[in-house]
Amino acid sequence: MRIAVIGAGVIGLSTALCIHDRFHALVPQLQLEVYADRFTPHTTSDGAAGLWQPYLSDHGNLQETLWNKETFEHLLGYLNSPEAKEMGLFLISGYNLFKQPVPDPSWKNIVLGFRNLTPKELELFPGYSYGWFNTALMLECRSYLPWLTNRLAQRGVKFFHRKVESFEEMFSQGIDVVINCTGIRAGELQPDPALQPARGQIIKVLAPWVKHFIITHDMESGIYSSPYVIPGSEFTVLGGIYQQGNWNEENSAQDHKSIWERCCRLLPMLQKAEIVQEWSGLRPARPTVRLERESIGHGRSRTEVIHNYGHGGFGITIHWGCAMAAARLLGNILQEKQSQSRLRKSCHFTF
């Protein structure tokens, strides 16, 4: 039973690990393979700061909120373990700032110590009159993806560095199930007009005196289009760009200026920070995450694809819940294949 995961960002690798964890003992002939043309540190996930935080509103999508919760709790379980540092996992506290009162988010009881900001705290942020404080998690992909890769390699999962051109290509090589974790480029395997790039750009600086994340919100212009500052274990990420429909992966001087000026206005001490790197990436935005089975072909040559893409700007936040959901879908497929094969065997006997 050969399972191929296409994509080696946070979604692909975590889905592969979850599948291996769940099934390798139950399905001894399970062979897991990962195909990707980009590996860490060149994936979209690597560019993200790594803060666990869903969007402000779940738009009634309870499923996604549950996946977010499952991810947070899964990571929390690793926090006090010796693995945490290697995973790039640590607690971080910080601020979400608004220009007017807003309803509490769906995740207020998932994060730790969620509360409103006091008037004194708001003095720190002129121009913002309302906000939240909470403690959340950071999961830095430039550590997490290698950690996942090492675990997978230790378990004998094979990696193939190449671009997969079609699902058919996989099936013709004897792959039984494809897990499609191709993020923004899923459209190249199967057109999906719902999947659109939401381009982001970030500036990485050295600012070790910043210990809190600060995310500002402009309810009119939308998520992540307002300045944010997220301190990592080594560098601090400055951002605030969210451009729908923009496929350009090159850094823009205009965006740089916008990020720099707005972040320095938010946190004057950043003016003295040394710029270390600049990066642009395409969030794989979709109205909902595509997490579902699809049968390709028919009759005897029916093969299965499990789609797991379209996580927008919350891939790290939701990844483990989705990995488990994808693994459940695979479980259904494996169950069906078992039943089918027993049926075929019993048919043989009656002949």
Add this chain to the structure above:
Amino acid sequence: MAAPRVAVVGAGLIGLSTALRIAEVNPNCCSITLLSEQFSPNTTSDVAAGMLIPHTYPGTPIHVQKQWFKETFTYLFAISNSAEASEAGIHLVSGWQIFKNPSEAEVPFWSDIVLGFRPMSAAELQKFPQHSHGQAFTTLKCDCPPYLLWLEKRLKANGVQIHTRKVADLWELHSEYDIVVNCTGIGARQLVGDQQLFPIRGQVLKVHAPWVKNFIRDGDGLTYIYPGIDSVTLGGTREKESWRLSPDPGTTKDIFDRCCSLEPSLQRAQDIRVKVGLRPSRSCVRLQREVLSQGGAKLLVVHNYGHGAGGFSVHRGTAEEAAHLVQECIAALQGSSSRAKL
């Protein structure tokens, strides 16, 4: 009469901040010189993490301590919010104070001065299985050497002269200075023979663990993790009457183990450096005037020492009071000089 000549003795946090406040409050009316045997990074202040979490002085009314803390917090809050913050080494940090004993978890007098003070939730306490209660808040941290160096820079900009000099006896300054401000910390024991002043030895580790963003402090005051700009301070010890300045390896291991039990990821900390400081402890800070005289000569003294474990938390407040006492001394000198003219 000529402008009064003021000498501040001591270049730790108290000496530097007091000299600065005197200069700010008395511009142009006196000359100020700072004298010290040691400077940053070799002062007691450099060993401390510089967290703004007050220590309670049994001999000082609470409202006075609260006022000192409030002045200090307000002053540093403004710096932390400005472009100077990184140079001054002042930054906000959030975290938790945790207790094994519910009776210890009282609301402290400073809870409304720090930011966002509240009890920890059950979910937050899960990270600390051996502790049953806790308090979460956001406060400020002054990293040394940066803060001390920034103070020195401000002093020079205010025309304060800074000299390296060991003062063996305050009286030796009587011919060169009119007013001496004694900010010698633990050195005051020897310098002025104050038997009420005693060291409480503290050993700390400074480690490289930049993923630690929150502080953790055990309510017993002995175990703490304070993330700074370039290192995390792990502590500590409170050894009364110990004058030993050399690090103890057994203590190092004990501190490390205690901190790792609160924050297991510290096992991966690198570049462990050990430091020792002697907290200049006293039941209350000695903030008072004294007149030394021999023969016909006089020397006016203002004492500002004995801040123990709480120097950072109250430094601006006690500097303010010391500066007022200096003003009183100046007024007294001008009064007696005009009487002399009559």
